[in-house]
Amino acid sequence: MPFIRLTKLERKRFGIIVLCAICATAAxxxxxxNKKYPYTVQTExxxxxEPQRKAFKALQPDTVDxxxxxxxxxxxxxxxxxKPPSITVSLQKLNTRSFILFSEQLDQINKQxxxxxxxxxxxxxxxxxxxxxxxxxxxxIKLVSKLSFIPQYGIASKIQLTPSYVNISGPHEELExxxxxxxxxxxxxxxxxxxxxxxxxxxxxxxxxxxxxxxxAVKIPVDEFTEKTxxxxxxxxxxxxxxxxxxxPKKVQVTFLVALSNYAKINEDFIHASVDLNEWKDLxxxxxxxxxxxxxEFCKMVRISPQxxxxxxxx
Numbered sequence: 001m002p003f004i005r006l007t008k009l010e011r012k013r014f015g016i017i018v019l020c021a022i023c024a025t026a027a028x029x030x031x032x033x034n035k036k037y038p039y040t041v042q043t044e045x046x047x048x049x050e051p052q053r054k055a056f057k058a059l060q061p062d063t064v065d066x067x068x069x070x071x072x073x074x075x076x077x078x079x080x081x082x083k084p085p086s087i088t089v090s091l092q093k094l095n096t097r098s099f100i101l102f103s104e105q106l107d108q109i110n111k112q113x114x115x116x117x118x119x120x121x122x123x124x125x126x127x128x129x130x131x132x133x134x135x136x137x138x139x140x141i142k143l144v145s146k147l148s149f150i151p152q153y154g155i156a157s158k159i160q161l162t163p164s165y166v167n168i169s170g171p172h173e174e175l176e177x178x179x180x181x182x183x184x185x186x187x188x189x190x191x192x193x194x195x196x197x198x199x200x201x202x203x204x205x206x207x208x209x210x211x212x213x214x215x216x217a218v219k220i221p222v223d224e225f226t227e228k229t230x231x232x233x234x235x236x237x238x239x240x241x242x243x244x245x246x247x248x249p250k251k252v253q254v255t256f257l258v259a260l261s262n263y264a265k266i267n268e269d270f271i272h273a274s275v276d277l278n279e280w281k282d283l284x285x286x287x288x289x290x291x292x293x294x295x296x297e298f299c300k301m302v303r304i305s306p307q308x309x310x311x312x313x314x315x
Contacts, residue, residue: 170209
């Protein structure tokens, strides 16, 4: 194939033609992308103005398809996004009927979106609800936490939640399945002093159940821990035949970590140690293992000395 040689003038003209074609294409693309086009996005529903005297249950998922009118740019870059990513729907009409029409709330929905986006329609257009008697229930709050302490520090006493219970209301059959309500996770690292803060309740994922309050005060007593050793007398378990049993030794030394604020309070009354005679009767052991049957909360066991006890049975 012969190689076509262009003169300098011809190359200049050809470059101008290519440049004009590129500019024309860019101008056409710009005008086309500035036009309005309909596209569909899925979004999550958030309910407001819920009926106060009756519980409700949505008979369809809490997501709908929005037919949105936007520019070609949005169609290319934001087809799967809508700002905000959820829409709020008023349930005020449920006081007089059992369904909600989106066509009645398009103006309110559009006010929630970016000005360049406009919702044309919603699929499905009608939301149906089932109603039941609304009841109240009081359940305990459970703190969810992930705490880490610097060495020798820890929780010194019971964590205080104020309030310790939450009030929930909703359909009776739904409340029957709920026995505790959790908080959001409290995460604190390198703790060396007491914590006094507020934690939000875990977000309610059931739309027809309301909770009160929405947050709880949390007090976590923190103190430095130190070792303490106490001599504890041994008791005998399962001596059903009332043998006369001599233990050697009669007491054991229990070493544990205790908060400095509780050091003077903890004595042998807070710790019970025992041996089980069934180890001899059933397992034929010649020594009995020491078991701790009562131990103070928030103390940490270090060791028991001795862990095995010699014994003598007099029949």
